[in-house]
Amino acid sequence: MAGIKDLGVGIGWRSEIDLTVERLPGVDFVEVVAENLHIGHLPESVTLLLERGVPVLPHAVSLSLGSADQVDLHRVEHLGAVAEAVGAPMVSDHVCFVRAGGLDSGHLMPVPRTKDALDVLVANVKLAQRNLPVPLALENVAALLEWPDGELSEGQFLAELVERTDCWLLVDVANLYANARNIGTDPERFLDEIPLERLAYVHVAGGEQHGDIYHDTHAHAVLPQVLEVLDELCSRVAPPGVLLERDDNYPSDTEIASELAAIRAVVDKHRG
Amino acid sequence: MAEIVEENDLSSARERLASRQAELLNALLANGPAPAGFDEQRLGVERRALLSKRRGIVRMLGPAVADELGDRFRPLFDAYAADHPRRAGSRAREDAAAFAEWCRACGELPEKLKARWKFWQSN
Numbered sequence: 001m002a003g004i005k006d007l008g009v010g011i012g013w014r015s016e017i018d019l020t021v022e023r024l025p026g027v028d029f030v031e032v033v034a035e036n037l038h039i040g041h042l043p044e045s046v047t048l049l050l051e052r053g054v055p056v057l058p059h060a061v062s063l064s065l066g067s068a069d070q071v072d073l074h075r076v077e078h079l080g081a082v083a084e085a086v087g088a089p090m091v092s093d094h095v096c097f098v099r100a101g102g103l104d105s106g107h108l109m110p111v112p113r114t115k116d117a118l119d120v121l122v123a124n125v126k127l128a129q130r131n132l133p134v135p136l137a138l139e140n141v142a143a144l145l146e147w148p149d150g151e152l153s154e155g156q157f158l159a160e161l162v163e164r165t166d167c168w169l170l171v172d173v174a175n176l177y178a179n180a181r182n183i184g185t186d187p188e189r190f191l192d193e194i195p196l197e198r199l200a201y202v203h204v205a206g207g208e209q210h211g212d213i214y215h216d217t218h219a220h221a222v223l224p225q226v227l228e229v230l231d232e233l234c235s236r237v238a239p240p241g242v243l244l245e246r247d248d249n250y251p252s253d254t255e256i257a258s259e260l261a262a263i264r265a266v267v268d269k270h271r272g
Numbered sequence: 273m274a275e276i277v278e279e280n281d282l283s284s285a286r287e288r289l290a291s292r293q294a295e296l297l298n299a300l301l302a303n304g305p306a307p308a309g310f311d312e313q314r315l316g317v318e319r320r321a322l323l324s325k326r327r328g329i330v331r332m333l334g335p336a337v338a339d340e341l342g343d344r345f346r347p348l349f350d351a352y353a354a355d356h357p358r359r360a361g362s363r364a365r366e367d368a369a370a371f372a373e374w375c376r377a378c379g380e381l382p383e384k385l386k387a388r389w390k391f392w393q394s395n
Contacts, residue, residue, distance in 0.1 A: 068290030099360040101294025103301050106326050106358055112292065116285040123282055144318045148309025213317055248328075 007055060007201055007241025009264045011256070017246070018045035020253050026260055027054065031243055034058040034082045034091070035075075042085060056086040064098040065124045065138070066111035076131045083134050090200055092137040092170045093128075095121065095158065112147035113157045118164075125165045137168035137200035140190075142178035142216035154185050155193025162198050169194060171239075172203035173229040174216055180229075181214040187229050191236055201241035204230060204263055219248035222259050227266055234270040242267055301357035323353055326367070333368040340381060348380055 008028025013021050015036070021027060022045055030049060037043070037058070042050075050056055060079045063071065083091045096108040111117045129136050140158060152160065158169060171194070179185035204227070206220040222244070233239065242263050246256065298304030300319050306312055327349045331338045338345045352374050358367055375381040 068286045068293055097293055100290065100297045102360050103294075103297045104358040104360045104362060105297055105301060105322055106329070106364075107322055109293075109296075112289075116289050119282055119285045120289050144321055145310060145314040215321065 005240055007243075009260055009267065010055075010241060010243040011260065012059070012243060012245040012247070013046060013049070013056070014247065014250075015043060015045075017250050017256070018043065020250075020256060021045065022048060024253060024257055024260065026257075026264065029055040029057065029241060029243070031057045031059045031092075031245075032082070032086070034060040034079045035062050037082050037085075039078075039081045039085050046086070050086060055089070057088050058082040058086065058091045060091065060093040061108065062098055063093040063128060064096070065093060065128060066095060066097040066109075066117065066121050067099055067124070068097075068120055069099065071124045071127050073127075073131055076128045080132045080134075083132070088134060090135050090137055090168065091132060092139060092168075092200070094139045094141050095161065096141045108141045110141055110143035110145075110147065113150035113152045113154065114147075115151060118152075118157060118160055121161060122164045125161070125167055129165065129167070135168055135200075137170040139170035139172050139203065140175050140179075142172070142175040143183050144213065144215075146183045153189065153193060154179065155190040158194050162195050167198075168200035169198050170200050170203060171233065172205070173233060174203065174205040174207060174222070174226045174245075177223070177226045177229050178207065178214050178216045181209075187232060191233055196237040199237060199239055201243060202230065202233065202239045203243055203245055205245040206259075217248070218245050221251075221255075222262070227262060230263065230266050231269070234267055238271060239267065297357075303354055323350060326353060326358065329364050330368045330371055333365055334372060337368070337372045337375065337381065341375065344380065348375060348378075 009026060010029035010031065011021055011027055013030040013032050021030060032046060046056060058079055063075050063079070065071065079091050094108045095111065097111055098105055098108065111121060125136065125138070138161065140154065161167065162169060176185065176187050176190060180187050204222055205216060205218045206222045207214055207216045208220045230242065244259055244263060295304070295307045299306050299315060300322055306315055327346065330349060331345070341348060349371060352371050356370065372381065376383060
């Protein structure tokens with residue numbers, strides 16, 4: 001299938017900012033967190049956006065596709081049902097594991113970049129794909145620590161994943177920036193290594209530097225350095241869409257609007 | 273035949289990965305020993321980040337408990353969390369409820385608070 005084209009600039013729909021998202025100018029598409037929606041009673045605000053023709057893309061956070069465990073097909077089924085309920089052309093989750101050894105980290109943990117981890121991830125992704133009604137895009141996560149025995153760079157790991165599963169990529173430039181700061185990922189090399197023709201869309205988010213660690217909080221303003229990574233990406237490919245994620249400590253509508261405008265300015269700069 | 277070999281390979285890959293992932297989460301969430309090869313300082317950063325995220329979610333889901341505990345909320349939650357890592361399949365609301373219950377059992381929250389929540393929950 002062809003990729004999703006021209007989504008434009010979007011924002012993550014959250015119940016706390018539902019009215020903001022509805023009335024902000026220049027919201028071309030939204031994402032919803034699939035785990036927070038219930039089939040049969042979508043939030044009124046999401047229904048309203050759908051009626052306006054705004055694309056709504058389900059984004060999952062709990063499939064744990066990088067887990068050594070088998071995929072929980074109930075979670076996959078829910079994601080697929082949300083996709084059908086909102087008529088989405090694509091769904092997404094992360095290249096990560098959430099659960100292991102009977103424990104739940106409550107977070108998107110990086111997987112070791114080893115052959116073992118890649119083989120398991122590929123098998124899990126293929127099973128998820130077989131049980132989803134629409135294509136799956138997978139997102140790079142922000143890591144605070146590095147597994148000791150990585151055999152591949154982050155970009156090579158994702159390129160292999162795409163090669164073997166034909167999945168799409170959701171590139172989070174804030175996570176890429178975080179990894180550059182925290183674990184020494186080279187953003188330019190990352191962008192050189194991933195297959196940009198499989199780029200579904202892009203995430204942008206805010207964070208905060210604490211001492212020598214950058215925390216991808218989604219609760220602070222987007223740093224200019226993150227927009228620079230977006231700029232670098234846009235110099236190589238016109239992304240089909242770019243979406244701002246804000247999950248806490250919500251600012252005024254004006255501030256959100258200006259972050260969206262700053263994102264649009266970067267994207268437009270590269271469009272002749 | 274090739275497929276069977278592949279599946280066997282995959283199941284051994286799963287086993288090796290499972291034990292490494294379990295070891296890491298055990299270190300981060302349940303005071304387990306640091307897995308070999310990891311930067312200990314970064315394990316500490318990750319441990320605190322995960323704890324802080326979990327604490328924030330419990331605070332958001334149970335503001336009445338957090339308000340009642342005031343300054344005691346953070347140390348109490350951290351003590352509770354270390355002994356009660358979140359189990360796979362559990363929900364954040366169950367975590368918040370279990371923390372409140374743990375506080376009551378420790379005598380840190382009065383029993384009457386429970387009745388007050390019931391009042392503003394729909395029933």
